Amino acid sequence: MTMVDGSRAVYGLRGLLADAHRIASLAVGWPPAECALLRLLYALGLRVSGLEEMSGPDRYELLEQGRFDPGLVEGYFARYAGRFALFDPVRPWMQEPRLPSQMDAVVKSGRRAGQVDRRTSGIGKLVVSRASASSSAWFGAFHDGAPVPVPAADAVLHLLTWLWWGQGGPQGPARTTAGHSARHAAVGPLRGLVSYHPTGRTLYETIILGIPDTELTDVGRDLAPWEADELPDPDGHPPGVAGPVSLLTSRAQHALLLVPSEDRQAAQDVYVAWAWPAALPPVMDPYLNWLEGSKGQQYPQRAKVGRAVFRDLDGLLLHRPPGSTRRRPLIMDAIHDAPVAVLDHVGVTAYGFEQDRERAGGERGWYRAVTPAVLRLIRDEETANAGRLAAVRERAELCADRLVWAVDSVWQETAVPAGGERADRSPLGERALAAYWPAAESAFWLLLEQRAWDKAVAVFGQLAVGVYDRLTGEITDGHEPRTVRAVVRHRGKVASTLPRKDTVATTAATDGKAA
Template structure:
């Protein structure tokens, strides 16, 4: 902060959260307006996918503290109401004066005022896609040597994102500790269940919240979000177990302080200090409600416990491959987001049509393995969530989806092996194969739409008690056609001469034969489970 000025930016009422309204028009709203107008808005839409997830999580914590809901009856009352009632929100906000001011001298929002004596860095360090340190020019050619100015609204969005998605590695130390773990958002694909309005979306992601009753699970009576802490955060990094769900949603993984200066438009953020913050203690599976988990099959004769791992997005390969983990209940090796478990129990209260469908928006960020603190990519993907599948308790459905995903994986492997066989047959053994990734791009993205259709076909079969065989057959045909087009593209994309052309033709022919076998095997295996 500057010593000569005390700027203000009230996050409750100043516009700063980017949203899309029901007419698909973009805009910005404050925290209070977002809740009071949630029935008029479509969704939160950050500048980047991680920002979208981070803002959703912040808003959910805020909504929980204002509305609970403390039990299923109250949840149903909120769901049936046209809009969020203003009285609980007004009552909550009145109890925390000054806690939502971005630049408050004593309690700046989600910040650590004890860092004021530190030398500030460029505000560019807040912005994930700008080039700073090891994140060199991955998304952008701005460097930390430049001194960009951020508006208070922009700085607030990036502040929330840093707390949820900052990279690990070496940070500016408060005293001596430089090392920091990656922020929790990097550890899983964040699953947001979307309804037709932002009001519906928020409620669909709000389990019963009653800290005194220790709900949701792992929540204690002392649970509260970061802005309700009695004192500003200690600048020294610590490690602790979360108090509960809103604590997790607003986890203070970094100590941050924004610095301002006057600008032509009022106040601008021109600097920041970011130091290591609070390390998360505990198993993510027992803490995180907006993630799906899976564990690998047990090796034969092994008595070692199998650990659960969070489902994460993979570049090129769609998140639909994890539909079993995301949608279905009842599998001991897979756990869908716990928000969906509670939602499935409320289906009767929602009075939904049999063919109703939600959308799962899955958001993730991948950090570079060989460059400390660098972001490799981020993504935001959608998976349809037909209500019939969310309610399904038939293990057959999980097996059929599993076979469908396995077919796609096996065919994808066969495509890669076709390319490997070509290089082995054409070049000397001492020459490494050259993989461009073109086959992956020609194959995986083109399966998203057919798999969406497959899930909807399965849902329709469940509703009508009809056969699943047509859906299975259509999926097999789709995979075969997509794979054939990818292989043909590979065969014809590069001019080849003489022997190279002969080797390419042989490996292509071998792939087509294997593809036929894989699809036939898929249909034979599913015949044992499909009606």
């Protein structure tokens, strides 16, 4: 963890809560697992605050309190002593201890008759970046023939990743219960999505701001997995959300069990199976950005590696337009009237894992993006400034579109042979976006800090023209005149994004070069 004084420290769950006011932020290094851990900390934070549900006045009182009560933290973990052990033989944390009895088989004939055939998935299945079964090895020389155990500290992160972001479809050996036998599981609740979280000056502020105000409908059923006296009945009706704790901790579609090494310091194998025969009832996740489809339906925003987080900022801050089903994350509604003294220092952290939701595999990359302190703009009196963000973002996207249009046109005219196949996006277009968006994001935050909305047209236009000139300069040096002519001709597409006086000046300069 990163401490307020800049140092680093390692914590367990109990220590994280006890010292949350001294910790600046989590530093897990694995964004999907950090997102899952943060959701668990919200639930634990609610429990050790002594509350059953969160309201606006409760939130403000806790923010003023400044830290969790050490006595309440100790009392909670004492009450559930033994329920937080990763390799506990009876109730391993966030795992299903019955999987061996439901998946293993007894060999009935041959030399191994009477022996147990363990139907595990192989440790490679646990680690998303490792190959398992017949998959290709992309990130290291790992294969099931020579399994490499995963240290316990890493194994718990991969466990959390599976519970929230796990793939759907066949999981390996079948899990057989009294009423169901299958290999397939539904996708994890966050698979392929991006999750947005308010981020304060300390982990304590981050936890308190992130606890949702979900309605508590049944105190007895609003439990975390480690709080329940009995293990869940996999043949029973999939549980609905009974309150904030069950929403935050009990939405997994997968059941896993880590097999410890002999010294119990690492996981050497894993069982992976379905948790419920059917998908859990849908809920409105409070940290997802809900978009509007062509037929007016709501759907959560998908994660996309490389997408600048500022492009979604106005959608996170503003209420939905009248008549639209689009809406910002519910957590933003919950904190929009928090004290200004707090919101002045609160930003947003986005956790995304670009994956294929419809099929197994398809992991393309994960990311964690942090904004400056922008959530003051969520207050009603800042609505006008928040609305201007949309105009600035639209201008940045217009310049990006014109830039790609221009460089793709140059590429098609100069690099594609006559009669050759024309791709929708050229390699030059991909390079243009890779150069433009990081610079545009830095410029956006500066414009926001200065409230210099009127400079957006010039700033993003100049960035786009600069990227165009730099990239096309690489292909015009020493090349034939037709390439130079194509570069000059299509430059107007991106130069048209500049203010009028800048457009005239840049065109004159280009004409001089062409001559």
